[in-house]
Amino acid sequence: MEIQHAIHPHPLSLSFIDEANTMRWCTACGRKLPGPTYGCESCCFFIHKSCLGEHKAEVQCFFHPCPLIISTPTTVSCFVCFKSITSKFSYECKLNCLFETHVECALKPIIEYSDEECTIQHFTHAHPLKLVDSNQKDEVICSICKELCSSSSSSSSTYGCMECKFFLHKSCMKSIPRQLSNHRIHPCTLIFITCPYSGVECDCCGEDIVPGMKFSCGACDLDLHVKCALFPTTDSEDAKEIQHFCHPHTLALVESDEEYGSERRCVACAQICLAPAPTFRCSRSCSHFFLHKSCYVKLPYKYYKIKHPSHPDHPLTITSLPYNDHIRTCDACCRGIDSTLLAYSCREYECKFNLHLDCYKVLASIKFSGHEHLLTLLEKTLDLSCHLCGVNCCNFFLRCMPCDINIHLQCLPSAPKTIKHKSHLHPLTLTKSHFEYELNSDEEEDEFYCDDCEQKRSQKELVYYCVECKFIAEVKCVLDEVLPLIYKKNFFEKKNSKR
Numbered sequence: 001m002e003i004q005h006a007i008h009p010h011p012l013s014l015s016f017i018d019e020a021n022t023m024r025w026c027t028a029c030g031r032k033l034p035g036p037t038y039g040c041e042s043c044c045f046f047i048h049k050s051c052l053g054e055h056k057a058e059v060q061c062f063f064h065p066c067p068l069i070i071s072t073p074t075t076v077s078c079f080v081c082f083k084s085i086t087s088k089f090s091y092e093c094k095l096n097c098l099f100e101t102h103v104e105c106a107l108k109p110i111i112e113y114s115d116e117e118c119t120i121q122h123f124t125h126a127h128p129l130k131l132v133d134s135n136q137k138d139e140v141i142c143s144i145c146k147e148l149c150s151s152s153s154s155s156s157s158t159y160g161c162m163e164c165k166f167f168l169h170k171s172c173m174k175s176i177p178r179q180l181s182n183h184r185i186h187p188c189t190l191i192f193i194t195c196p197y198s199g200v201e202c203d204c205c206g207e208d209i210v211p212g213m214k215f216s217c218g219a220c221d222l223d224l225h226v227k228c229a230l231f232p233t234t235d236s237e238d239a240k241e242i243q244h245f246c247h248p249h250t251l252a253l254v255e256s257d258e259e260y261g262s263e264r265r266c267v268a269c270a271q272i273c274l275a276p277a278p279t280f281r282c283s284r285s286c287s288h289f290f291l292h293k294s295c296y297v298k299l300p301y302k303y304y305k306i307k308h309p310s311h312p313d314h315p316l317t318i319t320s321l322p323y324n325d326h327i328r329t330c331d332a333c334c335r336g337i338d339s340t341l342l343a344y345s346c347r348e349y350e351c352k353f354n355l356h357l358d359c360y361k362v363l364a365s366i367k368f369s370g371h372e373h374l375l376t377l378l379e380k381t382l383d384l385s386c387h388l389c390g391v392n393c394c395n396f397f398l399r400c401m402p403c404d405i406n407i408h409l410q411c412l413p414s415a416p417k418t419i420k421h422k423s424h425l426h427p428l429t430l431t432k433s434h435f436e437y438e439l440n441s442d443e444e445e446d447e448f449y450c451d452d453c454e455q456k457r458s459q460k461e462l463v464y465y466c467v468e469c470k471f472i473a474e475v476k477c478v479l480d481e482v483l484p485l486i487y488k489k490n491f492f493e494k495k496n497s498k499r
Contacts, residue, residue: 003038006057006070007089008045012038026051027088054103055089061106063123065178065191067094068106080105081126082196082211096218097191120159122173124194124213125166129159132167140165143212144172144226166212180215180229186222190215190229204228205245206317242280246299246318246342247289251280254290267320267342268295268357288340289320299342308344309365310376310401311353316344318357328352331401332359332378353401366398367490368412373400375407377483379476386411391460395476409482410462410475414493416485419464421478423452424471428464428478452477 002011017024017033024033024044028051036049047055058069063080068091078085080101091106093099105126113119118131124143132140132149140149140158143166149158160167180190185204193216200209202225215229216222231243231250240253246267257275264273267289273279278293299318308316310332320342328337328345331353337343344355365374375398384393388411398407409415410430418427448459452473457463464473475482 005038005052007047007052007055008040008043010040010043010045012040012045012047012052014038014049028052028055054107058094059091059106061091061101062108062110062121063101063105063126063194064093064097064099066097066099068092068099068101069094070103071100073100075100077196078102078105079194079196080108082194093218097193097216098218099191099193120173122159122168123178123192124168124173124176125161125164126194127161127164127166129161129166129168129173132158132160140167142167142169142172144168144176144230146227176226176230183229185224185229186217186220188217188220188222190217190222190224192226202228202245205243205248241283242296244291244296244299247282247286247291247320249282249284249286249289251289251291252283254279254281264290265340266290266292266295267340268292268299270338270341306344308355308360309374310355310399311346314346314348314351314353316346316353316355316360318342319345319347328354330354330356330359332356332376332399334384366412366486368398368400368407369414369493371400371403371405373402375400375405377409389462392458394458394461395474396479408461408475409479409486412486414486414489416482416489419478419481419485421452421464421473421481423473423477424466424469426466426468426471428466428471428473430462431465432462450474450477 001014003014004011015037016035017037024046025031026033026048027045028047033046033048037046038049038052039046055070058067061068071090071092072088073085073090074092076084078101079099085100085102087103089103090100091103110121111128113121113128119128121128140160141147142149142158149167149169157170158167159170159173176192178192183190192213194213195209196211198208198211200214200223201207202209203222204224205228207225209223209225213226215224215226228243242251244251254273265271266273266279268291271292273290273292280291280293280296282289306316328339328343329335330337330343332355335356337354337356342357344357344360346353359378365376368375377396378399379396384397384406385391386393386397386408387405388407391408393406393408396409398409398412399405415430417430420427448457449455450457450473451471457474461474464475464478465471
């Protein structure tokens with residue numbers, strides 16, 4: 001008689017082995033093989049008929065919502081009891097969850113306790129949880145909400161495993177789901193998983209997830225702290241408290257003017273926070289941290305490590321710089337970064353690279369002949385001079401941050417000499433101002449204007465000029481015409497250099 005079983009890829013034949021004649025051992029339990037045995041002679045694979053009956057092809061485990069299938073161990077530790085897996089077989093998630101457990105943990109029977117026993121079996125922990133005496137609640141922390149168990153309302157009991165120092169509020173125990181669907185951070189279903197491993201980073205807040213529990217999407221390799229996954233968001237109309245990775249503490253909705261204090265600027269847009277615009281503040285001691293609800297929804301939902309062309313060696317993340325720390329400088333515009341505001345920052349210890357939120361946006365990257373790095377087009381700066389003409393860079397300019405090189409866009413050799421622009425009938429030519437009084441003026445209070453935007457401009461920068469009409473347009477107003485022509489010229493130069 002032959003059967004096919006998930007425990008082995010080949011058909012298994014049933015035979016009866018005499019105890020006196022066997023020198024073979026069961027692959028499952030490790031004991032000798034007298035009696036009914038299934039085996040594959042070509043692979044020297046043998047297993048007691050009784051052991052095969054215990055190792056079902058697929059089971060449903062109390063500690064994991066997905067079906068589990070029999071497998072050979074691929075991890076070191078069991079995701080239920082956190083002990084080493086030393087047996088030949090284990091159960092792993094049939095779907096994409098990185099969940100694996102001992103056979104005995106997967107098949108562990110669930111005991112129903114009476115109310116008098118004050119004991120609960122819960123899927124968050126391998127051992128039964130017992131009611132904690134009220135005198136001990138001051139010393140223990142709930143593993144779900146991370147708050148002192150004594151800080152919860154008096155009506156909420158605490159259950160725990162004294163052996164493992166694992167404790168839960170009864171209210172948290174009842175509210176935590178086995179899975180989350182349609183989550184704001186991730187479109188796939190997030191599965192609750194008990195996990196024995198450290199070194200996993202939360203994709204919401206960026207902090208390490210200590211061994212214990214998490215919500216996870218195995219297919220997308222996404223992991224979240226339980227607290228980060230369960231926190232209400234601004235999508236909830238009644239959300240009075242939210243969590244965002246840009247700040248280590250929870251953020252509470254401001255409900256009265258007295259809560260604003262003296263430092264009421266939004267950390268994202270730097271504008272004053274005023275009613276009735278909904279605003280969140282730090283729920284703890286960070287009196288300077290305010291965030292408009294409208295700014296919150298514009299920030300990334302989760303902790304992103306992003307690559308920026310101006311800092312290719314390390315990723316950048318949005319963060320709060322240390323408050324009242326020494327003044328940090330934005331490596332794009334060279335202006336100081338207020339320590340009360342959010343910024344893009346490199347998390348490497350010895351790297352001091354930072355960017356304002358609005359300086360992070362890359363307008364364009366252009367190759368400059370003879371230079372190893374791409375030059376990044378930036379919109380504003382402070383007291384930087386063009387390396388080609390020596391004039392201050394007041395508006396749009398190209399910058400190599402690693403080399404601290406700054407060049408006016410119009411000073412590039414590839415900048416077009418003549419362009420056509422929708423704001424003027426005639427062609428415009430790149431030149432210095434043709435007005436003699438502009439060229440000779442050294443007075444700082446003199447004001448010179450662009451005829452296109454009618455805003456003040458620097459009289460020392462090259463402009464696009466119509467001789468016939470005496471029409472002047474500064475480069476920032478004709479950017480849409482200039483950039484494509486620069487790219488086109490660079491492309492043909494690169495193409496010709498390869499011939």
